[in-house]
Amino acid sequence: MTDIDHPETFRGLPVFTLPGPSDEHTEPLPAADAVAWRLESAWQDGLTFDLLWRHFLDTVDTTRVRALLVGPWWQEEYTPFGPVIALLTAHAERLPALRALFLADVVSEECELSWLEMADITPVVEAFEGLEELTVRGCGEQGALALRPVRHPALRSLRFESGGLPSALVRAIGASELPALERLELWLGVTEYGGDATVGDLAPLLSGAGFPRLRHLGLQNSEIQDEIAAAIASAPVVTRLESLSLAMGTLGDTGAEALLSGQPLTHLAALDLHHHYISDPLIKRLAALVGPDRVNGELDEAEYWDAEEDEERYVAISE
Amino acid sequence: MSRSASSGPGGPPGAAPRFAVVGVPGNRRVTLFGDAVRAAGLPAVRVVPWLDVLRGTAAFRPDETVRLDSPGEDPGVERLLRAVEDPTRVEGTALWYARFTAAVREVARAAEEAGATLLDSPQEVTVLFDKRLCHAVLHGAGVPVPASPTSGAQAPAVRGWADVRALMTAHGMPRVFVKLAHGSSASGVLALETAGPGRVRATTSVERDAGGRLFNSLRLRRCTTEREVAAIVDALAPDGLHVERWLPKATVRGRAADLRVVVVAGRATHAVVRTSRSPLTNLHLGGERGDLDGIRAAVRESGGSWEDALSVCERAAARFPDTLCVGVDLLPSTGWRRFAVGEVNAFGDLLPRLTGLKGSGAEGQDTYAAQVAAVLNRAGNHRATAPS
Numbered sequence: 001m002t003d004i005d006h007p008e009t010f011r012g013l014p015v016f017t018l019p020g021p022s023d024e025h026t027e028p029l030p031a032a033d034a035v036a037w038r039l040e041s042a043w044q045d046g047l048t049f050d051l052l053w054r055h056f057l058d059t060v061d062t063t064r065v066r067a068l069l070v071g072p073w074w075q076e077e078y079t080p081f082g083p084v085i086a087l088l089t090a091h092a093e094r095l096p097a098l099r100a101l102f103l104a105d106v107v108s109e110e111c112e113l114s115w116l117e118m119a120d121i122t123p124v125v126e127a128f129e130g131l132e133e134l135t136v137r138g139c140g141e142q143g144a145l146a147l148r149p150v151r152h153p154a155l156r157s158l159r160f161e162s163g164g165l166p167s168a169l170v171r172a173i174g175a176s177e178l179p180a181l182e183r184l185e186l187w188l189g190v191t192e193y194g195g196d197a198t199v200g201d202l203a204p205l206l207s208g209a210g211f212p213r214l215r216h217l218g219l220q221n222s223e224i225q226d227e228i229a230a231a232i233a234s235a236p237v238v239t240r241l242e243s244l245s246l247a248m249g250t251l252g253d254t255g256a257e258a259l260l261s262g263q264p265l266t267h268l269a270a271l272d273l274h275h276h277y278i279s280d281p282l283i284k285r286l287a288a289l290v291g292p293d294r295v296n297g298e299l300d301e302a303e304y305w306d307a308e309e310d311e312e313r314y315v316a317i318s319e
Numbered sequence: 320m321s322r323s324a325s326s327g328p329g330g331p332p333g334a335a336p337r338f339a340v341v342g343v344p345g346n347r348r349v350t351l352f353g354d355a356v357r358a359a360g361l362p363a364v365r366v367v368p369w370l371d372v373l374r375g376t377a378a379f380r381p382d383e384t385v386r387l388d389s390p391g392e393d394p395g396v397e398r399l400l401r402a403v404e405d406p407t408r409v410e411g412t413a414l415w416y417a418r419f420t421a422a423v424r425e426v427a428r429a430a431e432e433a434g435a436t437l438l439d440s441p442q443e444v445t446v447l448f449d450k451r452l453c454h455a456v457l458h459g460a461g462v463p464v465p466a467s468p469t470s471g472a473q474a475p476a477v478r479g480w481a482d483v484r485a486l487m488t489a490h491g492m493p494r495v496f497v498k499l500a501h502g503s504s505a506s507g508v509l510a511l512e513t514a515g516p517g518r519v520r521a522t523t524s525v526e527r528d529a530g531g532r533l534f535n536s537l538r539l540r541r542c543t544t545e546r547e548v549a550a551i552v553d554a555l556a557p558d559g560l561h562v563e564r565w566l567p568k569a570t571v572r573g574r575a576a577d578l579r580v581v582v583v584a585g586r587a588t589h590a591v592v593r594t595s596r597s598p599l600t601n602l603h604l605g606g607e608r609g610d611l612d613g614i615r616a617a618v619r620e621s622g623g624s625w626e627d628a629l630s631v632c633e634r635a636a637a638r639f640p641d642t643l644c645v646g647v648d649l650l651p652s653t654g655w656r657r658f659a660v661g662e663v664n665a666f667g668d669l670l671p672r673l674t675g676l677k678g679s680g681a682e683g684q685d686t687y688a689a690q691v692a693a694v695l696n697r698a699g700n701h702r703a704t705a706p707s
């Protein structure tokens with residue numbers, strides 16, 4: 001199971017990376033509303049994101065663009081994301097049809113998640129009122145990734161892919177008014193990379209009060225996955241869910257037992273637990289309870305080994 | 320000076336070539352080549368052990384066509400070339416290079432003296448087994464390669480971590496590969512990234528024990544402190560280091576991808592995709608063979624050209640005209656539109672059972688059969704053009 005990737009499709013559209021101004025690209029560009037546009041400026045001989053953005057505005061009918069992904073935005077040395085946020089926000093009126101936005105479609109081959117110098121994304125959320133889907137990738141080390149509580153009438157899917165999601169951001173999501181929100185996925189990460197949210201910070205999400213239409217909840221990739229599972233076992237939001245993910249974290253038998261002895265989960269069409277530390281008998285009991293074809297109990301192999309630093313249990317995505 | 324491979328096989332014009340392989344007896348490379356020769360209906364290959372070459376007892380016959388194969392996977396040969404007891408040790412590649420290139424020169428001399436034809440060139444071997452020289456040759460010929468501050472014979476030697484760090488800063492390269500100048504199979508390679516002072520991360524197959532000795536490990540390691548990285552780089556440096564920009568590779572389902580393209584007699588004949596979740600795609604380090612058709616489709620869909628990608632490999636191989644076969648590591652950049660050559664390998668043809676690319680002329684042939692066919696083809700051309 002691969003958790004971090006360049007998506008091949010986004011919002012149901014094939015992802016197409018815009019050729020740079022000096023790219024020898026002879027094929028005609030696809031129709032503006034036929035693809036999800038991906039902008040990447042890095043490692044292209046002096047191309048800046050600013051230049052690429054202007055090239056995008058000049059060569060694509062942006063009034064019809066429905067989905068946009070921002071890839072590596074720096075040149076050689078990593079740079080902060082703030083200027084990209086400012087550009088997007090300043091030209092929001094040029095993208096009236098934008099429904100889906102992916103901020104920082106970057107994989108570790110390009111920059112480690114925890115090194116992405118993310119920014120406060122609130123201006124973008126506020127500027128694009130028609131936005132229905134927002135994915136944000138990056139960590140909160142040094143507090144760079146931030147969000148203030150927002151009210152957004154259209155947002156249906158919100159996902160944060162992170163090796164460390166700041167507690168302030170988690171609280172801001174809980175304090176936001178997102179009446180249309182159907183899918184919420186938070187990769188909480190580890191304290192070492194700024195993921196300092198506690199179960200207490202998740203309380204508004206677990207109550208389900210702020211998001212009346214929520215159908216999918218993912219509280220995953222956490223080093224306190226057992227505690228989260230214990231909270232889920234009695235969380236009011238669960239009865240409204242169609243699917244739940246507690247995957248990618250350090251979920252072990254403690255969490256599994258809490259789920260088994262807690263409120264019914266049999267209404268779930270999918271329970272994603274992939275990358276876990278649950279013993280075989282307990283994962284089988286969970287599968288039997290919810291339905292074997294509804295539980296993803298896949299294990300993951302370690303990719304790296306750092307003898308000085310690694311502990312026995314680790315989350316799928318951190319650095 | 321050996322007779323060049325392009326002058327046709329030894330022996331009288333029109334005679335079936337008789338192959339000799341300088342290699343490790345019983346090694347699969349030698350076996351696979353022998354199988355291809357037999358399948359072509361030619362006389363059995365005569366194996367000339369590297370051990371004999373190194374002991375000065377190797378001899379060739381006047382009608383022979385001599386192929387060099389890898390001296391690897393033989394502890395006795397390794398000991399003589401590298402002066403280490405444990406073949407999993409990383410150190411000793413500078414000595415290996417000096418002794419190996421001298422041995423190849425000796426093969427060429429003995430072959431020439433006997434009137435045999437060598438399918439490789441000692442001069443080109445000297446370049447192919449020095450990543451700094453190889454980089455300069457490719458760069459000088461306009462073949463796209465990742466930028467390098469250690470390119471060519473004139474570049475200053477890298478004496479340790481302090482030098483690497485200084486080069487990275489001076490050349491604005493926060494992400495580089497640090498490689499042994501004479502390494503192979505990702506031995507002694509670090510994929511190194513930095514961001515500002517003190518932030519460093521390296522992925523490597525090098526394992527450093529408490530006594531400071533270096534070993535090739537099948538398990539990739541992450542080093543996240545400058546102290547760890549410096550200790551490894553400092554220990555590698557005496558054998559010679561090559562530094563080049565780490566261009567992010569294109570990814571397939573979260574796995575970085577590159578290609579090994581085999582070029583035989585100037586023609587790209589075979590290609591495999593290697594994908595990995597780590598920056599090192601070598602198969603023994605967790606890399607997997609990927610789906611070539613999928614890659615071709617990805618290149619096409621992104622507006623790139625598969626033919627251009629292959630022609631980059633052929634242009635790289637063309638810098639080694641007296642070497643019958645090379646394996647080119649081709650690095651696709653993210654987005655699949657640009658390609659660069661990572662390395663050119665003299666013994667890069669070990670891809671058992673892989674058959675040739677459509678339209679390459681080697682359809683249905685493995686890399687060894689394609690080389691035998693190329694030699695026969697040259698013999699045919701030689702016969703056709705020889706005055707009657």
